[in-house]
Amino acid sequence: TLLTINAGDYIFYTDWAWTSFVVFSIAQSTMLVVGAIYYMLFTGVPGTATYYATIMTIYTWVAKGAWFALGYPYDFVTVPVWIPSAMLLDLTYWATRRNKHAAIIIGGTLVGLSLPMFNMINLLLIRDPLEVAFKYPRPTLPPYMTPIEPQVGKFYNSPVASGAGAGAV
Secondary structure, three states: OHHHHEEEEEEEHHHHHHHHHHHHHHHHHHHHHHHHHHHHHOOOOOOOOHHHHHHHHHHHHHHHHHHHHOOOOOHHHHOOHHHHHHHHHHHHHHHOOOOHHHHHHHHHHHHHHHHHHHHHHHHHHEEEEHHHHHHHHOOOOOHHHHHHHHHOOOOOHHHHHHHHHHHHO
């Protein structure tokens, strides 16, 4: 679930919205289809893609609540739409009578076409992503990993630096 949600960044609306949307669409469609078909083939249980999509949706609602509790706006996290595409995949799997190639080709095509469309509608309905991104920047690195700018020329008259220079000669 974490791998899928973070592929393309589920908070993609506040970052590089359209670029992330493209990466998200490709990664999410692929992982939803591959993961669900693989699981269904080995368990024989249709309905697993919808179950998987529901888990991701609930997880993202929890994350949305957590960000909101931290003081970010309610639409800082927009929950992606997985469930309708997953239902199409489950329906295809059921309709193809366990023909795994048909399930992958037809179901994969349906997911690949529907998931980006649902999420584009989702993306168009929210506030300007750039405005939100600049107004509420989110931390990307913990403080101890934040790079420190090099202090070029700051110690040019330091006795330690002079001694090191003399030692080098």
